Amino acid sequence: xxxxxxNLKDGRTTxxxxxxxxxxxxxxxxxxxxxxxxxxTERMLVDFGRASLIGKAMQQPDRVRDALQKVRTDGLAATxxxxxxxxxQPLALGYCNAGVVIAAGPDVDGxxxxxxxxxxxxxxxxxxxxxxxCVRIPDNVPDEDATFAIPASIGLQGVRLAAPTLGETFVxxxxxxxxLLTVQILIANGCRVIGVDRDPARATLAAAFGATPLxxxxxxxxxxxxxxGGIGADxxxxxxxxxxxxxxxxxxxxxxxxxxxxxxxxxxxSLSRADFYEKELSFQVSCSYGPGRYDPRYEEKxxxxxxxxxxxxxxxxxxxxxxxMANGRLKPQALITHRFTLDEAERxxxxxxxxxxxxxxxxxxxxxxxxxxxxxxxRIATVDARARMLPLTGEGQxxxxxxxxxxxxxxxxxxxxxxxxxxxxxxxGAAIHGIASRNGVTAAHYGxxxxxxxxxxxxxxxxxxxxxxxxVVATRHETHAGYVIDALKxxxxxxxxxxxxxxxxxLQNISDLFEQARADARxxxxxxxxxxVGFNRRFAPQVVRIKNLLAPLAAPxxxxxxVNAGMIPADHWTQDREIGGxxxxxxxxxxxxxxxxxxxxxxxxxxxxxxxxxxxASCDTASITLHFESGSIGTxxxxxxxxxxxxxxxxxxxxxxxxxxxxxxxxxxxxGWPQFTKQNLWRQNKGQEAxxxxxxxxxxxxxxxxxxxxxxxxVSRVTIDIAEELG
Numbered sequence: 104x105x106x107x108x109x110n111l112k113d114g115r116t117t118x119x120x121x122x123x124x125x126x127x128x129x130x131x132x133x134x135x136x137x138x139x140x141x142x143x144t145e146r147m148l149v150d151f152g153r154a155s156l157i158g159k160a161m162q163q164p165d166r167v168r169d170a171l172q173k174v175r176t177d178g179l180a181a182t183x184x185x186x187x188x189x190x191x192q193p194l195a196l197g198y199c200n201a202g203v204v205i206a207a208g209p210d211v212d213g214x215x216x217x218x219x220x221x222x223x224x225x226x227x228x229x230x231x232x233x234x235x236x237c238v239r240i241p242d243n244v245p246d247e248d249a250t251f252a253i254p255a256s257i258g259l260q261g262v263r264l265a266a267p268t269l270g271e272t273f274v275x276x277x278x279x280x281x282x283l284l285t286v287q288i289l290i291a292n293g294c295r296v297i298g299v300d301r302d303p304a305r306a307t308l309a310a311a312f313g314a315t316p317l318x319x320x321x322x323x324x325x326x327x328x329x330x331x332g333g334i335g336a337d338x339x340x341x342x343x344x345x346x347x348x349x350x351x352x353x354x355x356x357x358x359x360x361x362x363x364x365x366x367x368x369x370x371x372x373s374l375s376r377a378d379f380y381e382k383e384l385s386f387q388v389s390c391s392y393g394p395g396r397y398d399p400r401y402e403e404k405x406x407x408x409x410x411x412x413x414x415x416x417x418x419x420x421x422x423x424x425x426x427x428m429a430n431g432r433l434k435p436q437a438l439i440t441h442r443f444t445l446d447e448a449e450r451x452x453x454x455x456x457x458x459x460x461x462x463x464x465x466x467x468x469x470x471x472x473x474x475x476x477x478x479x480x481x482r483i484a485t486v487d488a489r490a491r492m493l494p495l496t497g498e499g500q501x502x503x504x505x506x507x508x509x510x511x512x513x514x515x516x517x518x519x520x521x522x523x524x525x526x527x528x529x530x531x532g533a534a535i536h537g538i539a540s541r542n543g544v545t546a547a548h549y550g551x552x553x554x555x556x557x558x559x560x561x562x563x564x565x566x567x568x569x570x571x572x573x574x575v576v577a578t579r580h581e582t583h584a585g586y587v588i589d590a591l592k593x594x595x596x597x598x599x600x601x602x603x604x605x606x607x608x609x610l611q612n613i614s615d616l617f618e619q620a621r622a623d624a625r626x627x628x629x630x631x632x633x634x635x636v637g638f639n640r641r642f643a644p645q646v647v648r649i650k651n652l653l654a655p656l657a658a659p660x661x662x663x664x665x666v667n668a669g670m671i672p673a674d675h676w677t678q679d680r681e682i683g684g685x686x687x688x689x690x691x692x693x694x695x696x697x698x699x700x701x702x703x704x705x706x707x708x709x710x711x712x713x714x715x716x717x718x719x720a721s722c723d724t725a726s727i728t729l730h731f732e733s734g735s736i737g738t739x740x741x742x743x744x745x746x747x748x749x750x751x752x753x754x755x756x757x758x759x760x761x762x763x764x765x766x767x768x769x770x771x772x773x774x775g776w777p778q779f780t781k782q783n784l785w786r787q788n789k790g791q792e793a794x795x796x797x798x799x800x801x802x803x804x805x806x807x808x809x810x811x812x813x814x815x816x817x818v819s820r821v822t823i824d825i826a827e828e829l830g
Contacts, residue, residue, distance in 0.1 A: 106227035107448045107466075108193040108544065116196070116452040118445070122493045122543035124231040125560035129405035131214060131222075131237055132206040134471060138226045139199035139250035140464040142280055146455040176750045178769065178787055192521070193548050200224030200232075201240060201249040202468075210405060214239065221249040221421060223392075226448065228468055231542075234405050235395060238421045241429035247442075247465050248428050251284065251435035253392070255424035256417065258285035258342065260393040261367035262292065263415055265338045269293035274327060274336045274357060275314070276350050277343025277368055278305040280462055283438060284424075285342055285367065286314045291432040297330065299323060304460065308437065327357040335359035341366045348373040351386075358384055365389050392417035399674060439463040491561040493543070495550045508534040509802045511598075512565035513555075514586055515577035516545035519600070524577055524637075525553050527795035532803075536571045539564075566590045573633075573802060576600060580689055581682045584609035587634070591616050596633040598798050602692050603636050603819045605684040610819050617812060630805040635798045636815050638696040642797060643790030645771040648782055649756060649763050650701060652773070661757040662698050662737035666691075667745040668723065678723070686723040686743065687826040694739045695729065695825070696818045701756065704733035706821050713829040714744065722829040729821075 104123050109116050126132050201221045204214055211234050214220060219240040224230030240249045258281045267273055273289050275282050278300035289296045290313045298309035298316045306316035317326050327336055339354035339362070348371035354364045355378035366372075366388045379386065394408060395401035395417040401408065408416050415423070427433040441464045443451045454461050511533050513525060517540075528535060535555040539562045540546035546558035559565060566574055566589040574590035576583055576599040584604035590597045591613075604610050617634055624631045640646060653660065668686065677683035677690075699706060706729050713725035723743040730736055750767035761775035768789050771782040797809035 104228040105445055106225065106544065107196050107452075109196050111194055112191065114456075116449055118448050119193070119544070119547060120493060121227075121547040122491045122558050122560045123229050124227075124543055125491070125541045125562075126206060126208045126231050127541070128208050129210045129403075130208045130231045130233050131204050131211060131220070132208075133200065133202040133220060133222060133224060133230050133232060133237070134205050135200055135202040135224065135228055135230060135468045136219075136246040136470075137201050137250050137468065138197050138224075138466045139247075139254070140197070140226075140451055140455070140466070141199060141254060142455060142461060142464065144198075145196055145452070172747055176748070176767065178785075191552075192518075193544060195225045195227070195542070195544050197226035198223040199250040199253040200226075200230055201246040202230070204237075205229075210234075219246070219249075221252045221425065223253055226445075226466060228445070228471075233402050235401055235407060235416070235418050238418060238425060241425055244425060244428045247439065247467070248435040249425060250465065251280075251433070251438065251463065252421050252424040252428070254281045255284040255288070255427070255433060255435075256392045256420040257281050257389070258340075258367060259288055259420050259424055260391070260415070260417075261285060261340050261342070261365045261389040262288050263393070263420075264387050264389050265340060265363045265365045267292050267294045267338060271295070271337035272297065272331055274299060274339045274354070275309075276300075276339065276341045276354065278302070278309050278316075279342065279344070280438060281367060282340075282342035283309060283312065283462070284433065284435075285340055287312050287433050288427070289340075290314065291427060297327060297336070302460070305462075308462075311437070312434075323353055324356045331359070336362060338363040338365070340364075341370055342368045344369045345371070347371050352378065355379055355382070355384055358382060361385070363387075393420040399676065435463065439465055441465070442467060445469065491543075491559055492537075492564065493547060493558045495547070495555055495557055508532055509573060509799050510534045510536045510571045511573040511575055512536050512568055512571045513538045513549075513575045513577065514562045514565055515575075515579075515600075516540035516549050517577065520575075520577035521545060521549045523791050524575060524600070524795065525549055527792045528575065528799065529553055530792060531796040531799040533573075533799050537565050537568065562586060563589065566595065567593050572596055573598065573798075579676065579682055580605060580684050584613060587613055588616055591620050591632060591634070594620070594632070596635075596798075596802050598635045598637065598795070600637045601690075602684060602688050602822065603815060605680075605688060605823070607820065607823055610816065610823070614816055630802075633798065633801045633808045634812060634815065635794075635801075635809060636696075636819075637791075637794060638693060638700075638810060638818070639790040639794035640693055640697045640768075641700040641790065641810075642793035643768055643788055644793070645765055645768060645782055645784070645788070646697070646701070646790065647793075648771065648779075649754075649765065652763065652776065652779060653701065653703075653756070653758060656759045656761075658759040659734035659736070660702055662701055662735070663740070663755040663757075664694050664698060664737070665740045665753045666694060666742065667747075667749045667751050668741055668743045669745070669747055669751075670743050671723070685826055687725065687741070687829060688822055691725075691727070691739065691741045691825070692818060692822040694741065695727075695822050696814075697754075698729055698737035698739065699731075699814065699818055702729075702731045702733060702735040702737060704731040704735060705817060706730070707732045709821060709825060709828075711825045711828045722826075725825075725829050727825055 106121050108119050204218045220237045222232040222237045224232050272295045274297045275286050276299045278298050286296050286309050296314040298314040310316045335358050341350045350370045360382045363385045394413050400406045440461045443466050445468050451464050535553050537557045538546040538550045538555045539559040543560045550558040573596040576586045620632045683689050708730045710728045713722035727739040754765040756763040765771045768787045773779040
């Protein structure tokens with residue numbers, strides 16, 4: 104399918120061929136009919152992309168501070184690599200989509216196949232969207248009009264926060280797309296509306312809707328006071344997009360005592376206390392479409408808010424905007440200034456770049472052959488599954504790929520997979536056969552970049568593919584066990600990013616299947632499967648040096664590992680027990696494995712004490728002591744309540760009157776070692792490339808797994824036990 108993407112490095116907007124998106128529980132697959140460009144938001148993204156690196160930094164001072172902090176803790180090279188890789192990722196544009204549902208996932212109740220719906224889907228021929236972000240379109244509302252329901256719901260949420268009453272006077276500052284929709288909503292609410300914009304054409308359009316436009320060049324505050332008999336406006340909605348503080352200052356001065364100001368757009372917020380204090384003004388920032396926005400439980404899991412407690416959610420705001428269109432109160436057609444076909448999408452964005460006067464820019468999409476005959480037909484033909492596989496030309500592809508190269512399929516193309524894992528497999532000599540991601544965009548991007556044969560959204564097909572020897576699993580944690588099992592059933596070697604799984608039941612299933620696969624391989628006199636978890640720290644060069652230094656010493660070891668893990672919000676997916684497993688299983692498993700490796704002995708028992716979470720989340724601040732059968736001990740201080748200026752990891756090893764200290768995988772120092780004092784690196788190295796290379800070499804040479812299977816089971820079992828102990 105075709106999708107509009109933006110290059111963040113230079114701001115170029117292009118039309119890509121990408122695989123169709125994959126569905127999940129509670130989601131809908133929609134064939135797009137029309138989408139709307141948001142001239143404000145999307146112009147801002149285009150301008151950001153076209154800016155120089157310095158210009159980008161000036162627009163995001165918070166990110167600059169984060170980058171400088173990362174330089175201090177991880178080094179300049181690692182920071183620059185992270186920034187350039189982030190800017191290299193294509194950005195999917197758009198959030199105003201109207202189309203027809205062609206498939207519905209499990210747990211979808213309110214919408215059926217064949218329904219016309221509006222959603223916040225991207226500019227793409229097909230999109231998948233959660234049920235709470237989709238609303239049926241009334242029969243008398245065309246697709247083009249329906250796309251305006253999304254920006255209208257943004258204005259509607261601002262109006263709800265302002266709580267206008269019949270006969271009140273409201274000022275709308277900024278008569279762009281959202282501003283003009285907000286004008287119509289206020290007038291439908293029985294308000295007198297004054298519109299403010301420097302563009303005379305937009306002011307004239309506001310007048311056509313029934314607003315009183317203020318002429319250019321007038322003193323806005325004086326004029327509003329004059330038009331309200333000196334009282335001032337009852338409320339002001341700021342729908343402009345500017346870095347200036349002036350709109351907020353003007354809004355305060357033109358408001359009546361105890362007036363309401365709502366910021367719907369973007370404006371500077373250097374407020375004058377006197378302006379607000381003397382009038383007891385209320386000021387509020389509106390959050391997009393309304394309650395539910397950015398709440399993963401609402402948007403991804405489909406958990407609606409009870410209507411008796413939250414009357415107007417983002418879904419219900421969108422539905423209300425559509426009803427206003429159906430009743431003739433909102434007239435989107437008057438706001439359409441340009442229409443393009445999907446193949447002309449790049450021209451549409453040229454309008455934004457060239458600052459051509461525009462408001463509603465609509466993109467219309469072709470219908471697929473025979474897929475949809477009428478908006479309300481009950482049954483839709485199944486989309487060809489091959490549309491989820493996209494052959495790639497492989498930009499940057501080497502002239503030849505050795506026939507003997509280990510061929511791998513990658514499932515998951517997130518930030519870590521794209522920045523670290525996929526390049527590591529290429530450098531290890533592996534040939535990337537296919538890459539799959541849920542939305543298809545990242546799979547296509549990294550597939551082109553790293554010479555993959557195809558991009559896909561069909562993970563099951565990659566597990567079953569006969570054209571690869573190994574499967575790499577780099578998806579969200581709750582899917583790891585399923586993909587590992589599926590790949591093993593198809594006779595594949597498996598590299599899975601930590602954790603291996605989230606429960607003892609999953610661990611037992613993996614163990615049983617792996618032992619069966621190993622027995623089958625022996626019976627068939629072929630190489631045994633290699634199962635590898637991405638416990639990369641044991642492969643870091645400085646850890647290898649520590650292991651070698653400790654090898655001659657028979658005395659028990661005392662290991663102390665301090666991890667400044669940093670705070671992650673309680674609603675982040677990694678904190679969700681069902682999705683991420685919590686941070687102990689999701690990340691602390693790394694450190695359990697590292698100490699198990701350095702101790703060189705099985706874990707006999709553990710003690711774990713954690714700081715009780717104040718929110719309903721798993722414990723992520725804990726001290727864990729491991730007791731090894733050899734008599735060694737290891738303590739992991741995994742703390743999420745520290746400051747980010749402290750480097751993340753520090754390892755101390757005490758043994759036989761000697762000490763080794765490793766700081767953040769940059770500086771290793773020895774105390775009491777006759778022939779070793781230090782090993783410092785210019786760039787942080789946590790062993791990711793060596794870990795991948797060991798896996799690839801084991802497959803190519805038909806040698807043993809780099810990490811014994813028993814150790815993988817042991818570390819996974821103990822980590823799950825620790826997480827359960829901490830609660």
